[in-house]
Amino acid sequence: MTPAALSLAQTPPLSVPLRFFLTAPLFAMACGIILFWAGPDAFSSRWHPALLAATHFLTLGFLTMIMIGALQQLTPVLMGAQISHPVLFSTVIHLLLSAGTLALAGGWLWHKVGLFTLAGILLGLASTGFILVLLITLRKAHSGHVTVRSTKVALTAFAVTSVLGVYLALGYSRNGLERLPGMTDQHMTWGLVGWVSLLIMGVAYQVVPMFQITPNYPRLMMRWFTTAILLLLLCWSLVQVFLPDEIWILQLTEGLLAFTLMCFLVVSLNLLSRRRRRVPDVTLNFWHVSLSCLLLAIIVWSLSLTDIGDRLGLLFGVLMIAGFSMSAVSGMLYKIVPFLIWLHLNNYIQGKDRTRGMIPNMKQIIPERNVCLHFRAHNLMLLLSFLAVFWPDYFLRPAALLLIVTSTILFRNLYSALHLYNHMGIQRVASCQE
Amino acid sequence: MVREHLLDAVEMEPPEPLVRALEMVENLGKGDYLRMRHRLEPCLLYDNLKKRGFSFITCSGGDAAYEIFIWREADAEARPVVQAQADKLDKIVSCVNPTDP
Numbered sequence: 001m002t003p004a005a006l007s008l009a010q011t012p013p014l015s016v017p018l019r020f021f022l023t024a025p026l027f028a029m030a031c032g033i034i035l036f037w038a039g040p041d042a043f044s045s046r047w048h049p050a051l052l053a054a055t056h057f058l059t060l061g062f063l064t065m066i067m068i069g070a071l072q073q074l075t076p077v078l079m080g081a082q083i084s085h086p087v088l089f090s091t092v093i094h095l096l097l098s099a100g101t102l103a104l105a106g107g108w109l110w111h112k113v114g115l116f117t118l119a120g121i122l123l124g125l126a127s128t129g130f131i132l133v134l135l136i137t138l139r140k141a142h143s144g145h146v147t148v149r150s151t152k153v154a155l156t157a158f159a160v161t162s163v164l165g166v167y168l169a170l171g172y173s174r175n176g177l178e179r180l181p182g183m184t185d186q187h188m189t190w191g192l193v194g195w196v197s198l199l200i201m202g203v204a205y206q207v208v209p210m211f212q213i214t215p216n217y218p219r220l221m222m223r224w225f226t227t228a229i230l231l232l233l234l235c236w237s238l239v240q241v242f243l244p245d246e247i248w249i250l251q252l253t254e255g256l257l258a259f260t261l262m263c264f265l266v267v268s269l270n271l272l273s274r275r276r277r278r279v280p281d282v283t284l285n286f287w288h289v290s291l292s293c294l295l296l297a298i299i300v301w302s303l304s305l306t307d308i309g310d311r312l313g314l315l316f317g318v319l320m321i322a323g324f325s326m327s328a329v330s331g332m333l334y335k336i337v338p339f340l341i342w343l344h345l346n347n348y349i350q351g352k353d354r355t356r357g358m359i360p361n362m363k364q365i366i367p368e369r370n371v372c373l374h375f376r377a378h379n380l381m382l383l384l385s386f387l388a389v390f391w392p393d394y395f396l397r398p399a400a401l402l403l404i405v406t407s408t409i410l411f412r413n414l415y416s417a418l419h420l421y422n423h424m425g426i427q428r429v430a431s432c433q434e
Numbered sequence: 435m436v437r438e439h440l441l442d443a444v445e446m447e448p449p450e451p452l453v454r455a456l457e458m459v460e461n462l463g464k465g466d467y468l469r470m471r472h473r474l475e476p477c478l479l480y481d482n483l484k485k486r487g488f489s490f491i492t493c494s495g496g497d498a499a500y501e502i503f504i505w506r507e508a509d510a511e512a513r514p515v516v517q518a519q520a521d522k523l524d525k526i527v528s529c530v531n532p533t534d535p
Binding site: 211 | 444445450453474
């Protein structure tokens with residue numbers, strides 16, 4: 001990273017990432033409400049409309065929402081590339097993404113074909129606008145850090161996921177597009193193994209050594225792993241479309257994908273075990289849960305290669321979305337949000353030409369006990385969700401209820417940080433500086 | 435008399451190194467300098483130091499990944515001592531030294 005890359009002047013207004021971070025738990029709550037309302041039937045098949053709506057509330061409304069917000073913060077601050085008109089850009093993308101996700105879920109829940117068309121248009125605009133602006137911005141990046149490369153790779157996977165997703169959404173509409181075989185699996189794999197995992201890996205290269213005080217990830221891994229996963233995904237897709245009978249090639253690429261994810265997992269666990277500061281930290285526990293779920297997901301994926309059962313596909317989704325991704329993203333949020341609040345308070349003090357000021361420390365911005373409460377609720381929610389895959393009659397509604405509780409705690413914790421910032425009377429001055 | 439103040443931030447989590455460094459530089463007297471050891475380059479610190487009227491030299495090649503020497507920009511007594519310390523290390527990564535010609 002060049003010194004110029006990490007500059008106070010390049011920090012976007014706090015409202016840019018925070019609007020995404022605060023909206024995300026609301027979508028996770030909505031996911032819980034849908035599953036609670038639909039009951040055990042929702043887990044009867046992966047094609048159940050309520051399950052599809054709930055899944056997209058998590059993947060688009062929670063995960064993509066947070067990742068898009070985080071990228072708008074990381075691009076200027078870590079990569080030294082300024083997005084033009086950041087507030088206007090984030091407002092437009094936020095509205096398109098939120099409205100598109102609601103329309104998509106509404107399409108499944110109320111069987112309205114018009115809503116699918118609307119969702120296809122809104123989400124298509126959101127993803128196209130976001131990906132194009134980010135890629136153009138990243139071309140100007142001063143920093144040669146690997147995060148720039150891994151972000152470009154993750155955005156490419158997001159583009160493929162979006163094209164497939166929009167095509168599938170428009171397929172539901174009247175006179176819809178013809179659905180090609182295996183397209184849903186391609187959309188899911190590009191989304192979960194591509195977009196979500198690649199971005200988590202890319203951001204982990206930066207935030208794990210920085211916040212968990214560990215050695216850096218190996219250079220070879222940082223430089224080539226995300227690209228390797230992208231190429232393997234591309235190979236897997238092409239084989240599925242053009243050589244569908246060559247099962248061994250498909251299984252080979254799937255095996256190699258599982259191997260690369262396993263390498264990331266092993267290296268991450270190794271680094272976390274070698275952290276320099278041996279003090280209890282809940283965000284570290286979030287990482288451990290996330291990586292354990294990734295391990296289970298890889299095992300389940302390997303088992304499902306031999307078609308052991310329909311339930312395994314569902315379990316893989318729960319492990320990847322709620323287990324690996326939500327845990328990692330929640331842990332990162334509890335480091336990133338307090339740091340951003342602190343950074344903006346520090347900027348304010350500098351802007352006022354004051355050399356000293358009472359800035360709360362990171363632990364005061366979101367108290368550790370509140371994060372612990374979220375972690376415990378999150379773990380219970382995960383356990384009940386895994387059980388619900390096999391015994392939905394007994395465990396689905398409790399799991400849904402726990403998801404609502406977990407998301408409420410996350411929202412309250414993030415909102416309390418914003419409240420603290422506003423309480424210090426900064427918001428008005430900061431918006432004037434925009 | 436030149437005095438070195440040491441801040442070992444190798445095991446500190448952001449933003450603690452920055453907070454501690456800014457607290458310590460405020461107390462630097464004439465001829466004093468702060469030697470900060472860090473595992474990452476403290477880029478956020480630079481803007482803060484410039485605004486507060488401090489000079490700095492960041493070097494790599496010591497025991498820690500980065501060593502940052504900070505002194506008051508008008509302090510001619512501290513500057514040559516810092517320069518000599520920095521010369522012992524491998525490479526100067528970045529510096530703001532307004533007294534340079």
